[in-house]
Amino acid sequence: MNRISRPQAVLRGVVLGLGALVFLFPFYYMVVGALQKDPDPTLAGAFPNPANLTFDNFVNVNERINLGTGLINSGIFTGGVLLCTVIFGVLVGYALAMLKWRGARATFALALLVQVIPFQLLQIPLYVLIARDYGLADTHVGMILPFAINSTAVIIFRQYFLQLPKELFEAARIDGAGEIRLLWSVALPLVRPALVTAVLLTFIGPWNEFLWPFLITKDAALQPLAVSLANYISTVAASTDNPFGAILAGAVVLAAPVVVLFIVFQRYFVSNDLGSGVKG
Structure with missing residues (x-):
């Protein structure tokens, strides 16, 4: 070297x-x-x-839009998306990587195809479907539903599962373990970096998402912080004593959880626990 x-x-x-x-x-x-x-x-x-x-800028912006309520709504929206992303991503990724079934390649190709379709093209039909047909406007479920399955997470989990030693799964199947047991007891402990990576990559999207929550929610008490800040900037900020500081104060509150999350978990991007599953 x-x-x-x-x-x-x-x-x-x-x-x-x-x-x-x-x-x-x-x-x-x-x-x-x-x-x-x-x-x-x-x-x-x-x-x-x-x-x-x-700290007056933080106090001023909080008096107008209630930063605590916005953070809670953002947390509910983001938490629901993350939960669905992990559950469906793990199940679909495991099925694509470890199970042999008709249509697996077509499903994976479809997941890749979804990556090149801008979400903005789907928002009008999604709005009609969720708001009119399902009646889920002004609900957290209506905000979460379009993001429940993340094709990026599916691809990440599939690639990690493909790297796992096949001998571990063959030995477990010989011992009588079913696929759910294999997934829970064998696969998931070995792909912890993938779990954290998928969560971190997915977290940024819903936390900063503006357009879809803005379309689907009209009740200010349900809007995430990104939407509340956008409304504040367009209607209220100009009338404050320090518009520049108030806007930046709201931006700090919105950005702080993302920055803290990456600082705490950034080591998982480079960690690799696959070798712990195989004894020399």
């Missing part, structure tokens, strides 16, 4: 460090702007006077 020299290592560290600073600066600027009493949209505003820092 070729070892890099010390100057190369230093240069790589400098380049990566600069790239990290460029990537993180917008998040830092968002937090600083949310805490400023008097807005300073210039570059100098990134290094504010401590006397100009306050």
Whole structure:
């Protein structure tokens, strides 16, 4: 294996460090702007006077749209989508990878095809189906239903299941284990990185989703935080003392759970537990 020299290592560290600073600066600027009493949209505003820092912007936006209710609605919407994504993704991915049945290849091809169809093309027929035919407008179920099956999660689980040693499943079948037992006791413990990866990748979509919840919900008490913030920006923010700070305060509250989630679970993106299932 070729070892890099010390100057190369230093240069790589400098380049990566600069790239990290460029990537993180917008998040830092968002937090600083949310805490400023008097807005300073210039570059100098990134290094504010401590006397100009306050939490009034968070209080102001909370008085208008109730950040707590918006977070709860976003949590219900996102949690329901994640639960359905994991359950259906695991079942379909396992069936495509481990079971032999007619139509498996066609089903997998269909899952790939869905990836190239923009969701916006389906929103009008989905709205008619869910709001008019099912009567699920202004409900959390109506928000969750279009996202219940995620083709990306199906593909992720299928690829992970294909990497599992077939000998483990053959030995378990010889011992009399059924497919549900194999899935629960053998497959799932070995694909924990896939579970976390699917959850993290799926979390971002419904948490930031705006258009579909906006279409399907008219009751402000049921709208996720992304929709409440959009309504606030378009109707109320301009009348506040510090519109710039209030908007950034709402953005910080919306972005914080996603940032925390990635910081806590980012190590699972590179972990690999497959080797623990095979003894040498």
